Every structure is written in C-alpha cells, then in structure tokens.
Amino acid sequence: MDLWALNLRHLDAMARIVELGTINAAARKVNLTQSAITQAIARLEAQLGVSLFYRKAQGMSPTEPALLLAPRVEAAMRQIGSTHVTMARMRALLALADAGSYAGAAEATQLSMPSLHRAVTDLSLASRRKLVERRGRTLAFTEAGLRTVRAFRLARADLLAGLSEVEALLGRETRVITIGAMPLSRARILPAAVVRFARSWPAIKIAIVEGSRSELLEPLRDGAIDFTLGALRDPMVEPDLLQEPLFEDRPQVFARRGHPLENARPDLAALARHEFLLPPTGTPLRDLWDEGFRGVGLDPPRVTLETGSVMMIRQMLLETDRLTLLSPDQLSAEIAAGMVVPVLTPQSGPVRSIGITMRAEWRPTSAQEAFLKTLRALSC
Template sequence: MTIWNLNLRHLRAALEVMRRGSISAAAQAVALTQPAVTQGLARLERELGRPLFDRRADGMEMTEAAHLLLPRLEAALGHIASPRVTMAQVRALILVGSAGSLAEAGQAGGLSQPTLHRAVKDLSLALRRKMTERRGRGIALTEAGHRTLRAFRLARAELMAALTELQALDGVEVGRVAIGAMPLSRARLLPGAIAAFHRAHPDITVTIVEGSHAELIEPLRDGDLDLLIGALRLDHPPVDVDQRALFGDRPAIFARPDHPILAQTDPWARLGDYPWVVPSTGTPLRAQWETMFRAAGLPVPVVPIECGSALTVRELIRNGDFLTLLSPDQFVVELQAGVVAQLGPAPGDLHRTIGITTRAGWRPTPVQADFIAALVAIANSMGKVIS
C-alpha cells in the first residue's frame, strides 16, 4: 500500500491509544467521540492488514506491529505538527514543491490542477501561513512553504519506513536505500558494500545520487537521501546531522607517468611550477591541498581548474602537465594500468576521515541498517578502520 491512503486523523488517534492504553482517553486527547476513534482504528487496521491492539477488558494492549509503528508515528506527526493538516494537503505541498508548478505537480501525482491548488490553499488556511506566491506565470514556495515542505518530506520518510517495517513482519522485504555518494566513496567502499548488500537483499532497491557534500546535504535533510558517504566535516560539523567515521585516508600527489616533475631531484620544491586540478574551495581536500603547500613552505598557487570528478581529473593529468591531490583508492585501477603515477605521500600530515553522515535522530529500517553493516564490513576489509 501507499502512505497516501492513510488518514492522519486515524494515525493521531492510534498514537494516542498507544500512549494512553484506552480508547476513551485517546478520544479525549484528539477531541473525537469514542465511536469515531473505534471506527478510525478499525479502518487503519484494515488498511495496514494487521491488528494494532489486543482488545481487553482492562484496556488496549499493543501488538508487535503497534510497537514498531509507535516511534515512526511520533516522528511523522511531530514533523507535521498540526492536527488540522490532512494527508491530501501533505501530498499536494510535496508535489508542488518538487515540481515547481501546478501543471507539472498534477502530472506527477495524477491530480488535477484545481485539486492541488485547493489543497495548498486549504493548508495555508489551516496553518495560518502562506505556502506559495505567484512568480510570473508560475508559483513558488514562500519561506514558510519551504520550511513546511521539509517537515512534510521528513514525515513522508518516517511513514514509508513504517510501512516497510510492518511488511517485514510478514517476511516480505521491500523498501529502498537512498545514498548520497561523495567522490571518494565511489572507488572501492560503495561498490563493495552495494555488491555484498545486493547478494543478501536482492529485492531492495539501492538508489545512488552522486555529488559533492554541498549538493547532497540538503536532500539528506529533506529525507530524500538516507545517508551520505564520503569525507566527514569534522572541523565545522553541521548541528543537525550525525557523523560516523569509517576509516582514515591519506591523499597523495598524482601526475602522468612521464611528467617532468618525476625527473626532478627535489620534486617537492617544484610543486608550484605546474598547473593543478583540485576540488573547489570549501571542500576538505582543497583545504588539505592548501595545507600541503604551507607545510612545504611554498606559496599556494592559483588553481586553473576546479574539479571533483576522478574520471575528469584522470583525463586532464594524462593529457597535460596537471598535478592533482587525490586518495590512492580513487586511482587504484589507473595505477595498476600505469596510466597515472604517484609522486608519493603529500608533504605535511594530510589526512581525511571517511564515513557516514545521517540526519540527527535518524532511525534506519532493518535493511538500511544492514546496508550500513555492509559499509562497515568493506571498510574493515580495506584495513584502515577507525575504531
């Protein structure tokens, strides 16, 4: 089933029954009659295909399904944060926020433009804040709309995880793992983990989105990605994420095999004589590159080409006098093939910490936890694990 079939009022009532142990107390908490709560629970259980409570004379006892559902409901309804919001309004704002226009949103969701417009308008009235505004011939989210959109996306992620965990009770594996892959993870760590995970969970979809930390952190915060893999931000860690170290990495300098610097008796003194291709300012590796020059007592040169793609960097250094600073893990195949040459460890104590970044308080589903275990296992096999 899909989360859009669920009724938020029924979910709120079920949550209060879980918390309070009785229908009468829950009915008072959600301002509904006891028959309305009873009917809502019955419909919710039919939609989920399982009982959530054992009805007893002394109250309502939660089933295993209810125990799984409880923390997900608390998180989802906490993000939505208003009993006046309906599931149709949640869906409408997500569609409009993702598509950028009513026409595209309607096409993506199979809904008419008037239906979407009315749902978003009703949401604005319910929350007493304007969600959208006219921009030319289209519409755009207001600042309040963007904040609400993020909250609704996070609520969606919690409810989707809830359905996944409930189906797992029947021995059915469904769901996905959505990964934000930063450059270093793509060479060995991520492919190895995905291969091992797929052997154990062939029916689970793994979605990989490549990009820099700056490009991936907002989709993570929105709940569109489950985790990021790559260099951690340890100097100035974001306050709304958790970071888990996997292994340490020492960057090295690379050039083409016949590069003139390889013939120098003191190549470190000539580092500033050749053009460099390195990632953009603000990335950990760029900071490491600048530190390298300062450690060697050399002025930091101007960078003619900024690039974080190992594939592009490889072709640039093969076809010119460019130098680069990268992890040896990113050029394993190229080194074995003799396509590039390594000058050696970079001057200074250069190192990065590679690991996993997740939203603060994120609770993985069982299959997502298994994927993280696969990442840890591959990191262990690489022999560079940080304990």
C-alpha cells in the same frame, strides 16, 4: 500500500493507543470518541492487512506491526506539528512544491487543479500562514511555506519507512536505501558495501545519488536521501546533522608513467613548479593542500583545471605532464595497470576523514541499520 489513501488522524490514534495502552486514553488525546477510534483502527487494519492490537480486558496490547509503525507516526506528527494537516493537504503542498505549478501538480497526482488549490488554501488558512504567493506569472513559496514543505517531506519519509517495515513483515519487500555518494566513497567502500549487503538482503533496493557535498545536503535534509557517504567536515557546524567517521584517507600526488618526477622524490618546492588538476577551492582536500604550501612560505601550485570529476582528472593526467592529488583508491585500476605512479606521499599533508553524514533525528529502518553495520565492518 498507498500512503495517501491512509488517514493521518487514524494513524495518530493508533500511535496514541500504543503509547497510552487504551482507546479511552487515546480518545482524549486526539479528540475523537471511543467509537470513532474503534472504527478508525478497524479501517486502518483493513487497509494495512494486519492486526495492530490484541484486545484484552485490561487494555490494548500492540502487535509487532504497530510497534514498528507507531514510532514513525510519532516522528511524522512532530514534524507536521498541527492537528489541522490532513493527508490531502500534505499531498497537495508536496505535489505543488515538486512540480512548481498547479498544472504540473495535477498532472503528477491525477487530481484536479481546483481540488489541489483548495487543499493548499485550506492548509494556509488553518495554519494562519501564507505558504504560497504569486510573483508575476510564477508561484513562489514563502519562508513559512518552505519550512512547511521540508517538514512534510520529512514526515512523508518517516511514514513511508514505517509502512515499508510493515510490508516487509508480510513478505512484500518495498524498502529502499537511498545513499548520497560523494566522489571518494564511490571508489572502494560503497561498491564493496553494496556487494556484501546484497548477499544477506537481496530483495532490498539500493539507490545511489551521486554528487558533491553541497549538492547532496538539501536532499538529505529533505529526507530524499537517507545518509551521505564521503569526506566529513571538521568542525561540524550544522546542528541538524550528525557525522560518523569511518576511516582516514591520506591522498598522494600522482603523475603519468614516464613523468619527469616519476623517480625524483620531489619536495613541495619542486611540486610548486608544476601544474595541477585539483578540486575547487573551498573543498576540504583543496584547502588543506593549499594550506600546506602556505604554511612553509610557498605559493600553492598553479591549478589549470578545477574539477571534482575523477574521470576528467584521470584522462588529463594520462595525456599531460600535470599532476594531481587523489586517494589511491580513486586510481586503483590505473595504478594496477602501471599507467600512473605516486610521486609523493605528503607525510604532513592532507588527511581526510571519510564517513557518514545523517540527519540528527533520523531513525534507520532495520535494513538501513544493517547497511550501516556493513559500512562500519568494511572500515575496520
């Protein structure tokens, strides 16, 4: 189902009937006549290929597709926050934001540049806010424009989730779970969860977006990512996000096989004399590691390579006398092969809480909730 072929007002009318129980009550809420709403619901049912209501003398009783779709429409309308927004206007603004120019938006949507420009201009006039402005030869979004784009992206995500649930009822599986994967999650728990989930939900597509927390937060807030998996922040300071801890990870100091410290059982003072391969300053693991040394009056070890790439760290670890601090899960293959060895497990060292980060107002689909349950089960 093409989202942009639907009428936003018709969807809103459907959700109001689910909420209020009658066409008459919904008509007053959305400022349409009863006959207009009746026609709108009939057209929407034809487009979706489902019946949305049982017609009864005492009112309208929603079918399962309506019960799945209505909460998504309500969430989308809260994000949009205006009766002046149409599907055409929302599509135009999002296409412009994604492409960065009217020419690019026209190419992506196969719509004409004048129609896109008119839709964005009409939206700006209706909302009484300048959304886009020219800066030299380029277009730039104002602060109001950026807020509107984010709201529209979240609204689009809710509507697409609702439509995918309806499609699944009809046997047409279009649901996608998009997961933001931070480095540690890719070592063990995420692959295991994908394998287990696929046994019960083989038709669900899973998309993995790799990156650091800072790289994944904006796509998460925009609705492009459903949730992220990785190291949590303590304390959590973003009110629009929620964190759910899954398990704790205790990193160890590793060296190549044959390293001078292999059987030395070094203390922090001995470690401080060696060079390390570590994530950049500002990441939870690095900051906790450095604080551990400063807490006993030592300068942290010299870091000759700052990177979050386990692949890069692994190769340099094997070919030099440098040390690193990683989760055993991230080097499980090398440990099993005897290529690297732990030289210290800091008893009072850094402990990371690994878990899920999601939008505070996010409402998982049935498939997304099943995947979350799989993650929780694997973390027990």
